[in-house]
Amino acid sequence: MSERSPRRVVVATGNPGKVKELGAALAGLRFELLTQGELGIEAAPETSCTFLENALGKARHAARESGLPAIADDSGLVVPALGGAPGIHSARYAGTNASDAANNAKLLGELPSTPSPAHFTCCLVYLQSPRDPAPIIATARWHGLIIDSPRGTNGFGYDPHFLVPTLGKTAGQLAVDEKNRLSHRGKACRMLAELMADDCDIPISRP
Numbered sequence: 001m002s003e004r005s006p007r008r009v010v011v012a013t014g015n016p017g018k019v020k021e022l023g024a025a026l027a028g029l030r031f032e033l034l035t036q037g038e039l040g041i042e043a044a045p046e047t048s049c050t051f052l053e054n055a056l057g058k059a060r061h062a063a064r065e066s067g068l069p070a071i072a073d074d075s076g077l078v079v080p081a082l083g084g085a086p087g088i089h090s091a092r093y094a095g096t097n098a099s100d101a102a103n104n105a106k107l108l109g110e111l112p113s114t115p116s117p118a119h120f121t122c123c124l125v126y127l128q129s130p131r132d133p134a135p136i137i138a139t140a141r142w143h144g145l146i147i148d149s150p151r152g153t154n155g156f157g158y159d160p161h162f163l164v165p166t167l168g169k170t171a172g173q174l175a176v177d178e179k180n181r182l183s184h185r186g187k188a189c190r191m192l193a194e195l196m197a198d199d200c201d202i203p204i205s206r207p
């Protein structure tokens with residue numbers, strides 16, 4: 001591979017909302033991002049109790065199956081009034097393969113009152129290979145309030161119920177670039193890109 005050709009990297013997610021946001025936020029890296037679905041790779045089981053360990057597991061699995069470097073995102077909504085739930089169970093809060101609508105309904109049913117403070121967390125991991133002993137890791141949070149009436153149809157997951165107080169809008173009312181400027185995932189992507197820029201082996205086009 002010439003030094004200038006983009007590096008092929010597998011994105012270890014099956015969530016189309018994440019693919020859209022990661023693709024936009026990581027566009028500055030000279031990577032050709034391929035999803036694990038495109039490569040016929042099944043999702044890794046999420047068996048750990050932290051976002052970090054789950055992200056490492058997903059990236060390791062995708063790197064092993066594809067033979068390519070991998071980026072994984074493990075993320076979720078943390079609500080202090082619910083003892084941190086749904087947390088790492090955010091995607092399956094209302095059950096395995098639950099829809100976003102079912103997860104949101106369960107969230108509102110469990111909350112003692114609204115608006116309720118909450119944050120999204122995103123942990124991103126980049127592995128050069130499944131046995132990479134020095135993963136690049138970036139993690140970030142986005143604070144807001146859970147409200148009972150949904151607003152907006154953009155984004156995914158809990159976005160329509162996640163109010164960003166400084167904007168008076170929910171995450172579901174934000175365009176991808178606007179959300180990435182503020183969000184847990186957007187911030188983690190910028191941190192990951194910075195950390196990668198310090199790694200001379202990784203091709204980065206700096207603005």
Ligand code: ITT
Nearest residue numbers: 013014015073074075076077090091156157158159
């Ligand atoms: P992959 O494991 O295939 O990446 P997933 O959706 O199962 O997809 P996670 O286990 O990391 O991924 O769970 C993330 C869940 O957290 C996601 O399905 C949403 O319910 C919620 N979530 C994470 N980031 C979010 C965001 O930006 N907006 C709304 N909800 C979000």
